[in-house]
Amino acid sequence: MEDVGCGVRAVSDAETPDESATVSEIEDATVPATAGPRRRPSWFRGGFPAVAAAVLLLASAVAAASVYWWLYRPDRLTDDAAQQQVVAAAKAGTEAILTYSPENLDADLAEARSHLTEPFLDYYRDFTERVVSPAARDKGVKTEANVARAGVSQIRPGRAEVLVFVNQVTTSKDRPTPALATSSVLVTLVNTDGRWLISDFKPI
Amino acid sequence: MTAREDDSADIPAEPAEAQEPDADRPRRRVTPRSAVLALAALLIGATLSATALMIVEHTRAAAQRAQDSACVEAARHGVIALLSIDHNRARQDVQRVLDLSTGAFRDDFARDADDFVRTAVDAQAVTRGSVAAAALQSIRDGEGVVLVAASSKVTNAGGARADPRPWRMSVTVTREGDTWKMSDVEFVP
Numbered sequence: 001m002e003d004v005g006c007g008v009r010a011v012s013d014a015e016t017p018d019e020s021a022t023v024s025e026i027e028d029a030t031v032p033a034t035a036g037p038r039r040r041p042s043w044f045r046g047g048f049p050a051v052a053a054a055v056l057l058l059a060s061a062v063a064a065a066s067v068y069w070w071l072y073r074p075d076r077l078t079d080d081a082a083q084q085q086v087v088a089a090a091k092a093g094t095e096a097i098l099t100y101s102p103e104n105l106d107a108d109l110a111e112a113r114s115h116l117t118e119p120f121l122d123y124y125r126d127f128t129e130r131v132v133s134p135a136a137r138d139k140g141v142k143t144e145a146n147v148a149r150a151g152v153s154q155i156r157p158g159r160a161e162v163l164v165f166v167n168q169v170t171t172s173k174d175r176p177t178p179a180l181a182t183s184s185v186l187v188t189l190v191n192t193d194g195r196w197l198i199s200d201f202k203p204i
Numbered sequence: 205m206t207a208r209e210d211d212s213a214d215i216p217a218e219p220a221e222a223q224e225p226d227a228d229r230p231r232r233r234v235t236p237r238s239a240v241l242a243l244a245a246l247l248i249g250a251t252l253s254a255t256a257l258m259i260v261e262h263t264r265a266a267a268q269r270a271q272d273s274a275c276v277e278a279a280r281h282g283v284i285a286l287l288s289i290d291h292n293r294a295r296q297d298v299q300r301v302l303d304l305s306t307g308a309f310r311d312d313f314a315r316d317a318d319d320f321v322r323t324a325v326d327a328q329a330v331t332r333g334s335v336a337a338a339a340l341q342s343i344r345d346g347e348g349v350v351l352v353a354a355s356s357k358v359t360n361a362g363g364a365r366a367d368p369r370p371w372r373m374s375v376t377v378t379r380e381g382d383t384w385k386m387s388d389v390e391f392v393p
Contacts, residue, residue: 050237053244060251064258072258075265149374149392151339151351163339163351165372165392182393184353184372186337204336204353 077157077191086155089115089196090162090187091147097124097201098145098168102136109133117190117197124201140173148182158191272340272348278304278384279350279375280338286389287333287356287371294324306380307387328361334368346379347387 076082093115100108109128116124135141145168153161164185169178188200282304289297298317305313313320333356341349352375355368376388 049241053241053248056248057244057251060248060255064251064255067255067258067262071262075262079265149341149351149372151341151349153337153339161337161339163337163353165351165353182372184337184370186353 074157078155083152083155083160086152086160086189086196087150087162089189090164090198091150093189093198094147094164094166094185094187094201095145097198098143098166100132100136101142101144102140105133105136115198117192117199120188120198120200135172141170142172143168143170145169153186160189160196162187162189272343275343275348275377275379275384276338276340276350278377279348279352279386280335282377282386282389283335283338283352283354283373283375284333286386287331287354289320289324290330291324291328292330294321297324304385305387306378306385309376309386309388330359332357332359341374348377348384350375350377351392 093112096108096112096115100112109132112128113121113124132141145166147164148167149165151163153163155161164187166183166185168181168183170181171178184204186200186202186204187198188202189196190199191197282301285297285301285304298313298321302310302314302317333354336353336355338350338352341351343349352371352373354371354373356371357368358366372392374390374392375386376390377384378387
């Protein structure tokens with residue numbers, strides 16, 4: 001207190017105009033800052049832009065997330081790359097299902113099963129036990145399939161239908177001369193943990 | 205001088221304490237607030253830009269899908285027309301095939317059209333085609349290859365019906381203006 005008094009006095013003695021100007025400047029700066037803009041800004045001038053920014057940020061984030069989830073992501077999951085994967089999986093799976101030989105039967109069937117998922121996997125297990133295995137073991141049926149052509153019939157995220165044209169050559173003990181059979185199959189695939197697996201296999 | 209220096213050193217020391225917070229307080233308050241606001245504006249801008257880019261990309265993908273299905277539909281209709289010839293209206297049926305075709309296939313078919321009509325009339329046959337499945341094999345630059353699993357059923361003059369005969373076809377479809385037309389038809393053996 002004393003120091004201040006001294007200081008003020010000394011100043012007022014020496015440079016009165018300058019110092020009073022400084023004081024008034026200080027007061028100008030402090031008074032409006034405390035009384036005027038400072039009380040209002042806290043909830044109007046400062047609050048409004050903050051609230052507006054928060055709302056806009058939230059709205060734009062929601063918009064971006066929605067567009068990503070409902071439009072962009074489904075597009076990516078069905079784009080050219082996905083279609084190529086689906087077709088490749090359908091070809092490999094179809095050839096595996098329709099290729100087996102008596103010498104290598106268990107491995108061939110296991111290989112085929114690795115391309116399948118429910119509900120077709122169940123049907124395939126049953127069918128191979130009842131029909132394929134006895135035919136291969138007893139009649140020496142050996143068959144080899146290759147996919148001549150394949151294309152995407154339908155695709156949506158996680159599920160696709162592929163049309164394949166299959167050529168299959170079959171021999172057996174009774175008919176050692178290779179017999180060619182051609183067919184068309186509509187293969188349904190579902191994406192399971194990043195892999196496209198065959199869930200239905202419909203000759204048409 | 206020394207006294208004044210001392211004094212002036214004293215004086216600013218006091219006001220400086222009072223002044224600094226006051227002069228800086230608005231600046232210090234505004235600075236973080238405006239920094240946060242600027243960051244928010246930046247984030248909003250970036251988010252909106254990303255959204256706009258995704259929408260542009262989606263529009264492109266949607267147009268591609270529309271094109272894909274138009275291409276497949278054209279092949280489907282073309283194959284049904286090709287496999288559906290009624291001897292009672294053979295000329296119209298052949299004309300319909302021509303309307304759905306273009307390029308080399310149309311030229312070939314137009315050249316053989318009269319023979320085709322005559323054969324249908326002579327055989328008194330009605331063939332009816334149907335498509336079990338169609339799939340896009342590839343598409344690029346206004347030309348697509350569509351695989352079609354079709355079948356045709358023939359009824360002849362005697363009323364005899366043959367079992368449906370399956371066909372595996374590969375149809376090349378070419379864009380002509382707004383429509384897609386068959387430009388090549390190949391039977392896959």
